[in-house]
Amino acid sequence: MKSIKRCQHIITLFLLIFIAGMTALVVKINKEASFYMMNSNKHMLGMVYDRNGDVLFDGMGIGEYEDNYFIDVGNLIGDDKGQMENTLVARNIEKLNNYSFSEGLVREGGKASIHTTLDHYANRQVFNAYMGTKGCTVAYNYKTGEILVCTSIPSLDVTKGYANIADFESGTLISKAMYGTVPGSTQKVSTVITALEIMGVDKLFSKTYNCTGSYINKNGDSIDCHFASGHGMQNIQQAIENSCNPYFAQLVADPDMPLDKIEKVYSKLGYSLNGAEPTYIDIDGIECETASTVLTDTDDFNTQWGCIGQSATLVSPVQLMMWQSAIANGTGVMTMPYLISMSKNVYGDVTELGETSYSEQIFSEETAVTVKQMLLTNGANHYGVSIGGYSVGVKSGTAQVKEGLEENSLLVGFLDDERHPIAFCIMIENKFNTPVTTEQIATVLLNSLCK
Amino acid sequence: MIDNPFSFLFSCLFVLAAHGAMLFNVFYNGNYESTNQVILLAAAVLGLDIFYYIAMLFFKQRTFTVDFMLILILNMSVIFQSCFGGVHLSVKHFITCIAALISCRIGYNLTRDHRWICSKKPYIWSGIGILMIVILTLTGSRSMWIDLGFMTIQPSEFIKPLLVLACATSVTEQQDKHKVLCFNIVWENIILFGIFAVICLLQWWCRDLGSIPTFTAIYGAGVLLRICYPKAKFSKKTLAVAGIAVGILAVIAIKLAPEYVRDRLFVDIWNDTSGNGYQQSQALIAIADGGWFGKGPGKGFLCDVFAHESDIVFATISEEWGLLFAVMVTLMLLILVALPLINPPRSYYHGTMCAGVCAAFTIQMALNVFGSCNMIPFTGVTIPFISMGGSSMVTSGFMIGMIVASQSPVFKKPKPKKKKKPVPVQTQRGNQS
Numbered sequence: 001m002k003s004i005k006r007c008q009h010i011i012t013l014f015l016l017i018f019i020a021g022m023t024a025l026v027v028k029i030n031k032e033a034s035f036y037m038m039n040s041n042k043h044m045l046g047m048v049y050d051r052n053g054d055v056l057f058d059g060m061g062i063g064e065y066e067d068n069y070f071i072d073v074g075n076l077i078g079d080d081k082g083q084m085e086n087t088l089v090a091r092n093i094e095k096l097n098n099y100s101f102s103e104g105l106v107r108e109g110g111k112a113s114i115h116t117t118l119d120h121y122a123n124r125q126v127f128n129a130y131m132g133t134k135g136c137t138v139a140y141n142y143k144t145g146e147i148l149v150c151t152s153i154p155s156l157d158v159t160k161g162y163a164n165i166a167d168f169e170s171g172t173l174i175s176k177a178m179y180g181t182v183p184g185s186t187q188k189v190s191t192v193i194t195a196l197e198i199m200g201v202d203k204l205f206s207k208t209y210n211c212t213g214s215y216i217n218k219n220g221d222s223i224d225c226h227f228a229s230g231h232g233m234q235n236i237q238q239a240i241e242n243s244c245n246p247y248f249a250q251l252v253a254d255p256d257m258p259l260d261k262i263e264k265v266y267s268k269l270g271y272s273l274n275g276a277e278p279t280y281i282d283i284d285g286i287e288c289e290t291a292s293t294v295l296t297d298t299d300d301f302n303t304q305w306g307c308i309g310q311s312a313t314l315v316s317p318v319q320l321m322m323w324q325s326a327i328a329n330g331t332g333v334m335t336m337p338y339l340i341s342m343s344k345n346v347y348g349d350v351t352e353l354g355e356t357s358y359s360e361q362i363f364s365e366e367t368a369v370t371v372k373q374m375l376l377t378n379g380a381n382h383y384g385v386s387i388g389g390y391s392v393g394v395k396s397g398t399a400q401v402k403e404g405l406e407e408n409s410l411l412v413g414f415l416d417d418e419r420h421p422i423a424f425c426i427m428i429e430n431k432f433n434t435p436v437t438t439e440q441i442a443t444v445l446l447n448s449l450c451k
Numbered sequence: 452m453i454d455n456p457f458s459f460l461f462s463c464l465f466v467l468a469a470h471g472a473m474l475f476n477v478f479y480n481g482n483y484e485s486t487n488q489v490i491l492l493a494a495a496v497l498g499l500d501i502f503y504y505i506a507m508l509f510f511k512q513r514t515f516t517v518d519f520m521l522i523l524i525l526n527m528s529v530i531f532q533s534c535f536g537g538v539h540l541s542v543k544h545f546i547t548c549i550a551a552l553i554s555c556r557i558g559y560n561l562t563r564d565h566r567w568i569c570s571k572k573p574y575i576w577s578g579i580g581i582l583m584i585v586i587l588t589l590t591g592s593r594s595m596w597i598d599l600g601f602m603t604i605q606p607s608e609f610i611k612p613l614l615v616l617a618c619a620t621s622v623t624e625q626q627d628k629h630k631v632l633c634f635n636i637v638w639e640n641i642i643l644f645g646i647f648a649v650i651c652l653l654q655w656w657c658r659d660l661g662s663i664p665t666f667t668a669i670y671g672a673g674v675l676l677r678i679c680y681p682k683a684k685f686s687k688k689t690l691a692v693a694g695i696a697v698g699i700l701a702v703i704a705i706k707l708a709p710e711y712v713r714d715r716l717f718v719d720i721w722n723d724t725s726g727n728g729y730q731q732s733q734a735l736i737a738i739a740d741g742g743w744f745g746k747g748p749g750k751g752f753l754c755d756v757f758a759h760e761s762d763i764v765f766a767t768i769s770e771e772w773g774l775l776f777a778v779m780v781t782l783m784l785l786i787l788v789a790l791p792l793i794n795p796p797r798s799y800y801h802g803t804m805c806a807g808v809c810a811a812f813t814i815q816m817a818l819n820v821f822g823s824c825n826m827i828p829f830t831g832v833t834i835p836f837i838s839m840g841g842s843s844m845v846t847s848g849f850m851i852g853m854i855v856a857s858q859s860p861v862f863k864k865p866k867p868k869k870k871k872k873p874v875p876v877q878t879q880r881g882n883q884s
Binding site: 003004006007008010011012014015017018019021022024025026028029032033034036037039040042099101102103104 | 668672675676721724732735736738739740742743746774778781782785788789791792795796798799802803805806809810813814816817820821824826
């Protein structure tokens, strides 16, 4: 009888293993069923709202909206048609589907929805302020990380479909704020941060360099200033206000700025260096590029030119904005941006709440406070009037693109106001072909958000 | 004839009620063009039920539990298979179910007397050998199928019950040890290992790697019950060495596996939904679409996917009948092979046989269910009795016959030796008189 028990033990073992597997399978299916459905062509999507309950995407098709009602967020919110992959709907389609394993697809009365942090009114105001000029603007609350505005031009009204996709302008289907662009002189903020981290405040402020209109480096390459007659002797504060290229080229070439230390600080800021694998910021599933550049030799033209914001340097507007948060907060810690404040399932139950999160410290508090003061001074001295009287810390930039045939205009900064802690990055493409300026966009942006 | 007629009648009614409820669901929720299709299906299912009840009355068995479970599961599978893609009686599957019932009777009759079947070991080994030769000579180029034109046969399926019988052992056999050098060897164990190794090599050659885990499970159960008999306990050292050896072999097998096998092992199905991940991704979508209670018989889309009736049948049932029902069916199959726990086998030989059958069934179910749901690599083996496939049906029926035999065995008493007529004792006194 004992030996027969042994046979029964073997049978029990096989049965238990199978039952354990079945239990795991049922749990797995229950948990992932929504994901499986999203990989089929059977969807019954819910709604996407802005922070005030205004509709940004109508998956049920139940509302009536005026023409181009969604155009300002078209390439950010997206849809489920598969033409745009890096959008809020495409990356969160599972949360938006009116499906549950028990109920199946709920065709009527499903309450699945995503509530975003966006301000549709402000977004539309900024979109309209571009007057058709290409570019993008992104702004967020640098205390909480809520993205308030993110518009990219050209855009599309997703309700009109893709019948004429062949006629779409280049860049229509992407939110440019998420992709790397030549930062121009806004890059100098990173170089200032690097210099402060390496030398400290006193030493950097003691450094003065002469600008005669151009600087010939050790290799004989010339780096020209936008002010042909030169700025003369300047310190770092004057150089950043003048956005003086020769000053920054000499700063990079300074023996007190060794290459390995520059690389270290740049890496901490999030740059992919010298062709390394690019990294991404995850904004509720949306992949946002960070920054990349080439640093080979501090006497090399491309390295110096890259630290000034040209050459191989690329930074996404979102990344530029996030660095502003680390400065504006005076902590050296970036507030991580997010778009989804709340999502609800098919029954209307809250399944997810957006939370403020932070990066690790990317530079010291002392550096943050110093750069903040420098940018505020720059704002007060040069932008106090043009940006509607707001107390802003800013840095502008002009980026040569398409091999110098076009120039983009950029403006990064933050509003120094406890009630409206807003950091932003504004970009206008081909600035010579448009009457719109980054300062005008900034004014509209801040007016809309501080209304 | 029947020890407990009340229990027998109740069981008959229970099975009829279960099938009736399913047919009722087909009638109300099913996808069919004409009611005649449902009536034909109902007639086939209920007719087979009643016929089998009557047939059972002529069998002398201690218990009919396994038989009731078997007819319940078989006719459930007839209903499932007849509903895929629209209600219509699946005649082929119905016939293979009858073949499984007959095969079960054959398995029962051949194995109920453990002494007799034990004495036929050389024939069992020969049977395995003949099947291997058949595979090598009659199947196509490195294939596992024999195409007869009107039907195909998978000879490797028939090796499974034979391997179970080869692995089964009695107490006497394990005591038949021979001293070779300093080892006590049971020759049968050495032969068994050789058979197992050749089977694995043959399966490898046939590119039927999906069956190797089933053979390994049968052999593993057999070996465990051999090395632990008669008094030895489960030696941790032995088990550890065996485990390590299996692990090393598995790693080597993966390294040496053909590219298409490695692709299957490591495929990300959601990134390859039109290639190697097609069947699994469609299966999972179908399960999600079916939910707990299904879309209704014949209303699924998975019937358009290749091997929906065999390799991914769990998902097809889930889609049309619901995950709850599909899980229930697999649990019923588990109960079928778990019956030896409730009604213990009457001999050690039958016990080892039941363990082998249980190993084969659970591993095949696991490979099919978990493979089609992307929890383990997809192998394409069948769920016994549920999947379409004649060879699988017949061999599964035969193996269930072994479980029936273990519950109602025959112990033939050895024929008594002829007694010599007693020689009359002549007493001294008699002689004297």
